[in-house]
Amino acid sequence: MTMNxxxxxxxxxxxxxxxxIKCFEAYIPSKPDDVLMKMTxxxxxxxxxNNENPLGPPPAARKIIETFPPPRASVYPSGDAYHxxxxxxxxxxxxxxxxxxxxxxxxxxxxxxxxFCQEGDNIVTADKTFAVYxxxxxxxxxxxxxxxxxxxxxxxxxxxxxxxERTKILFVCNPNNPTGTYWSEERLRRFLDRxxxxxxxxxxxxxxxxxxxxxxxxGLGLIAEYPNLVVFxxxxxxxxxxxxxxxxxxxxRDVVDIIRxxxxxxxxxxxxxxxxxxxxxxxxxxxxxxxxxxDAKAMLTRELDHLGLTHVSGEGNFLMVRLPxxxxxxxxxxxxxxxxxxxxxxxxxxxxIRITVxxxxxxxxxxxxLAEMLHHxx
Amino acid sequence: MxxxxxxxxNRSIVMNMPVAEAFxxxxxxxxxxxxxxxxxxxxxxxxxxLATEEVIAYLARMAQVEQDVDIRCSAGSCFIExxxxxxxxxxxxxxxxxxxxxxxxxxxxxxxxxxxIASRMTDRFHITRSAGQRLVLALIKELPYxxxxxxxxSPTPGKLSQYTLQAADAAYVKWFLRLVTQYYPDAxxxxxxxxxxxxxxxxxxxxxxxxxxxxxAGELGGGIAWRWEGRKTVELFGPYxxxxxxxxxxxxxxxxxxxxxxxxxxxxxxxxxMPTPDLPEGYLEALEPKRNDISGDDGxxxxxxxxMMVEETGEVVWAHPDVVGFLQSEYRRLVFPRDIQTAxxxxxxxxxxxxxxxxxxxxxxxxxxRPIWPGADNAKNMAAHVELLGREAMATILxxxxxxxxxQAGFTPGLIALGFFPRMILPHAGSADLLIxxxxxxA
Numbered sequence: 020m021t022m023n024x025x026x027x028x029x030x031x032x033x034x035x036x037x038x039x040i041k042c043f044e045a046y047i048p049s050k051p052d053d054v055l056m057k058m059t060x061x062x063x064x065x066x067x068x069n070n071e072n073p074l075g076p077p078p079a080a081r082k083i084i085e086t087f088p089p090p091r092a093s094v095y096p097s098g099d100a101y102h103x104x105x106x107x108x109x110x111x112x113x114x115x116x117x118x119x120x121x122x123x124x125x126x127x128x129x130x131x132x133x134x135f136c137q138e139g140d141n142i143v144t145a146d147k148t149f150a151v152y153x154x155x156x157x158x159x160x161x162x163x164x165x166x167x168x169x170x171x172x173x174x175x176x177x178x179x180x181x182x183x184e185r186t187k188i189l190f191v192c193n194p195n196n197p198t199g200t201y202w203s204e205e206r207l208r209r210f211l212d213r214x215x216x217x218x219x220x221x222x223x224x225x226x227x228x229x230x231x232x233x234x235x236x237x238g239l240g241l242i243a244e245y246p247n248l249v250v251f252x253x254x255x256x257x258x259x260x261x262x263x264x265x266x267x268x269x270x271x272r273d274v275v276d277i278i279r280x281x282x283x284x285x286x287x288x289x290x291x292x293x294x295x296x297x298x299x300x301x302x303x304x305x306x307x308x309x310x311x312x313x314d315a316k317a318m319l320t321r322e323l324d325h326l327g328l329t330h331v332s333g334e335g336n337f338l339m340v341r342l343p344x345x346x347x348x349x350x351x352x353x354x355x356x357x358x359x360x361x362x363x364x365x366x367x368x369x370x371x372i373r374i375t376v377x378x379x380x381x382x383x384x385x386x387x388x389l390a391e392m393l394h395h396x397x
Numbered sequence: 398m399x400x401x402x403x404x405x406x407n408r409s410i411v412m413n414m415p416v417a418e419a420f421x422x423x424x425x426x427x428x429x430x431x432x433x434x435x436x437x438x439x440x441x442x443x444x445x446x447l448a449t450e451e452v453i454a455y456l457a458r459m460a461q462v463e464q465d466v467d468i469r470c471s472a473g474s475c476f477i478e479x480x481x482x483x484x485x486x487x488x489x490x491x492x493x494x495x496x497x498x499x500x501x502x503x504x505x506x507x508x509x510x511x512x513x514i515a516s517r518m519t520d521r522f523h524i525t526r527s528a529g530q531r532l533v534l535a536l537i538k539e540l541p542y543x544x545x546x547x548x549x550x551s552p553t554p555g556k557l558s559q560y561t562l563q564a565a566d567a568a569y570v571k572w573f574l575r576l577v578t579q580y581y582p583d584a585x586x587x588x589x590x591x592x593x594x595x596x597x598x599x600x601x602x603x604x605x606x607x608x609x610x611x612x613x614a615g616e617l618g619g620g621i622a623w624r625w626e627g628r629k630t631v632e633l634f635g636p637y638x639x640x641x642x643x644x645x646x647x648x649x650x651x652x653x654x655x656x657x658x659x660x661x662x663x664x665x666x667x668x669x670x671m672p673t674p675d676l677p678e679g680y681l682e683a684l685e686p687k688r689n690d691i692s693g694d695d696g697x698x699x700x701x702x703x704x705m706m707v708e709e710t711g712e713v714v715w716a717h718p719d720v721v722g723f724l725q726s727e728y729r730r731l732v733f734p735r736d737i738q739t740a741x742x743x744x745x746x747x748x749x750x751x752x753x754x755x756x757x758x759x760x761x762x763x764x765x766x767r768p769i770w771p772g773a774d775n776a777k778n779m780a781a782h783v784e785l786l787g788r789e790a791m792a793t794i795l796x797x798x799x800x801x802x803x804x805q806a807g808f809t810p811g812l813i814a815l816g817f818f819p820r821m822i823l824p825h826a827g828s829a830d831l832l833i834x835x836x837x838x839x840a
Contacts, residue, residue, distance in 0.1 A: 044628075044663030050710045058711030058734040150661060343679045347705035351732040362708050367657035369704075370679060 039160040046154065049359075061357035065381045068361040070196070070226075070337050072259035073377040074308055077301035080260065080294040087290050096289030100267075103292050107267065110299055111239045117269050119279055120295075122286040124225055124253040124266030129155050131249060131268065133281040135187045135219055136161045143181045144190035145173050147198070147367045149223065152190040171331055172200035175210045182218065189214065192223045193238070194230060197366055197373045199333020204236035216247045219274070224250055225266075226335035228257035228305055229312060235334070239269055246271035249278070254291075256336065257308060258298040263291035312336045315376040322386045326393060339363065339371050340389075344396055346372050356388035407471040407478075408435060416466050416483070418457045424468055425450040428479050431470035432538070437477040441538045448518040448536045449479055455511035456483070474602025475595045476520070479536045494752055496781040513785065516757050523756035524769075539760075542592040551575045554639045557618035560610040560647065562654045565620065567597045569609050573620045576639045585671050587634055588760065599624075608654050610647050619644065619675075621651040623659070626668070630826055631659050631706075633669040636676060648675045656680075659706060665825040670701045680704065685821045686727055705824065709733060714800035714829050715740040717809030723819045724800075724832070733824065740806035751775035751808075753782055757791070764791040771804045776811030783815055783836065794836040795820075801829025 049055065052064050075081065097103075100120035108115040121127035132142065132155050141162035144152045153163040164186070166177040173191055182189070191210075194201035202210070207222065214220055222238045238250035253266035265287055268278070298304070316332055323330045323340055332338035342349050346362040349372055353360055358381075363371035374385065410431045414420045429446035433439065449468070456466065466483040496513075512534075516522035521537040551572070565573055571593045577586050589596055589605075599605040609620040621635040636651040638644050659667060669681055681702035711734035716724055718739050728735045751772030756765045764786045772778070779796075786794050796812055798805045800822075817834040824830050 047707075049708065055710060058736065060734070146657065153661065345680060345682060345704045347708060348682055348732065350708050351705075351734070354734070355732065364656055364704075364706050365660050367653075367660045369653055369656040369660075 037160060040158060043158045055354070055359070056357075059354045059357075061355060063357040065358050065377075065384055067375040067377060067381060067385060068359045068373075069261070070256055070335070070373075070375045071261055072257060072308055072336065073381065074259065074304070074311065076259045076294060077298045077304035079297035079301055080258065083294045083297050084290065087293075091289060094289070095285060096287065096292055098284035100287055100292050103267075103296050106296050106299060107269070111269070113239065113242065113269060114272060116272050117242070117275050118267050119269075119275055119282055120265065120267045120287050120292070121282070122266075123255060123261075123264040124223070124251045124268075125151050126283075126286060127251055127266060127268040127278075128152060128221075129159075130278050130282050131188060131219065131221060132156055132159055132161065134278040140185045140187045141183070142188045142190060143178050143186055145178075145192070145195070148173070148190075148192045149196045149225075150365065152221075152223075168195075168198065168200075170200075171195075171198040171333075173202060175202070175206060175213075179210070179213055182214075186218055188219045188221055190221045190223065192225070193236070194226050194334035196226065196335065197337060197339050197361070197363065197368070197371075198331055199335045199338065201230065201232070201235055201334055203232075203234040204241075205234070207236045207238075207241070211241070211245045211248060214247065216245070219247050219249055220245070221249045221251060225253045225256055227252065229309060229336050230334040231309060232334065242270055246274060249274060254295045254298060257305060258295065260291065260294055260298060263288065263294060265291040265295050308336070311378070312376050315379065315382050318379070319374070319376055319382050319386070322382075323389075326386075326390060328389075328393075336377075337373050337375050339368065339373050341371050343393070344370065346370050349392065352392045353385075353388050356384070356391070358385050358388045360385075407473055409469050409471040410434070411467060411469045413465055413467050416453065416456045416464055418454065421450055421453050421457065424453045427468060428470055432477045432479070435470065435472035435477050436540065437538060438541065441477070441541070444518045445477065445479055445536060445538045448515040448522075449481065451511050451515040451518075452481055452534055452536070455515075456481075473537075474599045474604045475542070476537050476539045478538075481534045481536075482531050484531055494750075494778060494782070496778070496785055513789075516755075517789075520760060521756070521758050524754045525767075540595070540598075542595040545574060545578055545591050545593055547578060550579055553580075553641065554616050554618055556640050556644065557610065557612040557616060557647070560612050560616075560618050560650075562608050562650060563611050565600070565607040565609045567601070569611075569617065570597050570600055570607055572617050573607060573609055573622075573637075576617065577620075577635075577637050580639055581637060581673060585673050586637075587671070590634075606655075606658065608651065608658075610651060619647050619651060621655050623655055623667075625664075627826070628663045629665045630823070631662075631664045631667050633667055634671060635673055637673060638675045643675050645675075645677060649677045649680075652677060652680050656704075656706075664706050666703055666705055666823070668701065668703045668823070672700065672702050676702070682731070684823075686730060701821065703824070709824075711735060712801075712829055713738055715803035715806050716800060716832070717741045717806040719809050719813055720819050720832065724822070727822050731822070731824070733822075733830075735830075738803075740803035741809070742807055747771060747773040749773050751778045753778060755782060755786070757786075757789070762790065762792040763795065764789070764793070765795045765797060767797045768805050768808050771807050775808050776814065779808065779811050780815060796834040796836075797827070798832040798834065799827035799829065800832055801827055 056064050103120055104115040104118040107118045128151050141164050142156045143164045145168050146165035147168050156163040164181045166174050166181055178189055211220055224238050242248050249268055249270040251268050255261035320332055329341040330338055346364050350362040361373040363373055412427050425446045428449040429442045432442040432445050466481055469480045471478045519536045520539045524534050574590050574593045577590055596605055600607055605622055605624050607622045610618040612618055619638040623631050623633045626632050636648045638648055681704050684701040684703045713736045715738050721737055724737055749772055751774055752770035754767045754769050766782055796817055812834050816837045820833050820835040822830050822832055
C-alpha cells in the first residue's frame, strides 16, 4: 500500500464514524496497581477509590474461587446464568425469567438503553451521579438530560419536568453514588405513580445491601405493582466480586423479555456465576460489612471534623469530603502517600473527593495523609 | 444551568485538483468565490485568494512528480479558513519550512519565501503534519468586527442576593462583555472580548461558552467564559464579578458551573492564563514556576493557573539532559508522577534537513514553532526561523516540544543556544506533556 492509499483509507474510515462517536472520548481507566506504585514511588497502595469491600468475598464464595477446577475454564458457562437466575428468583420471590445477569451492572445499563431507545430519544437522570447512564446514552447517540441534585439528592420534580414524548428511561441511583442520599419507599412510589408507566424507571440499587434505614425501599418488591420498574443490583460492592464482573437486573417478565433481545449471552463467566450463587446465602457477611462500615464512618467523620473538613456521609460504604484545594491535586498528593481516593471533578463535584470506608489501618493512613497534605498546603 | 451550545461543524467547500501551474487561476478563483460565499468580504477574499495562489504556485514549482491537492474552504464562527492538504514524501518535507525558497541558491532573500508571503496576507497561518502523512497548510482570515465602544459606561450592578447560572444569549453576551471590559484591565480578558459581535458569533458556533449569574429580574451579577484549545484542553477566562467588593460565593458557583460543564468531556486540563482577583482559592494550581531565577526574565510573578480534570496516573516522558533538571523540579512542584527518560543524539545518522511548523498570529504578535521532522540542520534551521520571525516583528516566539516524542528532544541544545528557556509544562497537551520554551526578549 502506498502512502497515498493509506491516507485515502484513513479518510474513508473517518467518514464511517458517526458524529456522536467523534464527539465522545473513551474512558481511560486507572493503570494497574503495580504500575501506579512504580510511577508514584510508593511501596503500598490503599485502594479507597472504587467502593470495594475490604473484607473480600463471603467465605462460601471464596471457597468456590479457591477450588475452581482449571479444566472448567475450557467449557462455556451457562449462557444466561441459569442457576443464578433460579436462585435469585427463589430468594426474592420472582420468576427466573424476571432476571437478566450481566458482566457487571454496567453491561445491563447498556442492555436497557439499547432495548428502548432509538434515534431522537432521550433519557433523564441526575447531573451528579454514577456516570455510566449518561455515558452509554451519549455514545449510543441519545440525549442524556441531566437534572441538578437538590440538597445532594435526586430531584424527583425536576426529573418529571424534563420528560417529553421522546423520553424513554429515567435512571435513579438509590442510594446515590457519590452522595449517599436515597429516596424513601414513599418518595419512590410517588415518583412511579407520577410517571404512570409512560417511561421505564430504572432504580440502580448497587449499594442497597449497605442501607439499614427502615424506610429504604426494596425495589424488587415493587416490580409487581410497577411493571415499568427495572431494578439493577451488583455483586461488586457488598459481595466483593468486583474482579469477576457480575451484576443483574430484574423487572416485569414482559419488560425483561424485551431487554433480553439486546443482551449478549455468554458474557458472564462460570466462576462469577458460581461465586455469586454462593455469596447470596451469606447474611453474616452483610452484617459484618455493615458493622465495619458503621464503625469506620464514625471514626472517619470524627477525624474529618477534627481536620475542619466538610463531609457528606449518607448510605453506602463511602463518603464525600470537601477540600480546600483541587480534588485532582489532592488525588496526586495522596497517591504519594500510597492512598488512592476518587477525585470528584468527573462527578461534577470539584474540590471534593470520595473515600471508600474500610479497614481501620487504611482509615488511619488516610487521615494521616490528609492531615499532612493540609498542613503543607497552609 | 441551561444547556450549552455544542460546537458546530464548520460549513466547507472542497476541491481536488492537480498541482500544476495551469491550475493556479482555478485554485485562486475557487478560494475567492468560496470565501465570499461563506461570508468574507471582497477585500478579505482577495487576500485569501492571493495567499492560496502563492502557496499553489510554490507547490507547483517544487513538485517533482504529479500529485493532487485538496483545497478546503471552511467558515468558522468568526473566520474563513483555507486548508491546502497534500500527501508528502519525507524527502520533500524540508521545503515546507517557512524559511525555504524554491531555489536554495537564490540570494534574493525574504522576498522569495512564498510561504512567508502567503502568511503576510492572512491573520493566522500554520503548517501541520496530520496523521496519514499529509501536510496541511492553513490560511485563516478573520471576519471584520467593530470594536466595543467604551465611551458610555454601564452602571454598576448592585449586589445580588439571589441568582441562577445561565448560558448567555446574544444580548447577555454583549452586556457581559461591556461590563468585563469596563471593570477589568485589558490583561485580564482575551482580545476577542473587545469585539462583541465576534464573541456572539463564536458563542453561537460553540467556540465560546459563556455562563452568567442572573438575578431574578434579569440583572447581571457576574460571569465566566471558556473555550476549547484542541481536544484535551479548555481555556477559562474569569470569573468576573461585577460588584465593588466581589462575591466569593458567586465566584465559586461560576467555577463549579464551568468545571461541571467540562467534566465528562474529552478535556484533561483546564487552563487560566488570565486569572482575575475573583478566582476563588483552591480551584486552580500555579502552572508556571517562579521565574526570578532565570536571568533575562522580567521577574513577574507566576500567573497562569490550571487544574487537571482527571486523575493523573503517570507516564514516561522524553527529554534532553539539558532540561531534565527543570522538568524534575517542575514535576515535583506539580506533583506529577513522571518517568523522565533522556533522549538526544548519540551520533546516529540523521536526516539532513529538519522541518519546523510555524504558527503566526499577527494580531497578538505571537509565533509558535513546532518540530515536524528532525534533521542534522535543526540548530541552523531554528536560527533561520527565529531571524525571520524577528524581522516579522513577532514580540513573542515560543517553541512547543512534545515530551511524548523522543526525537523532539534533539532540538533542545539548539534552542538553548539561541536564547530560549523552558518556561512551563502544559500537562497532556500533546501526545504527552508539552514543554513550552520561550525566546528571551534580550536574546
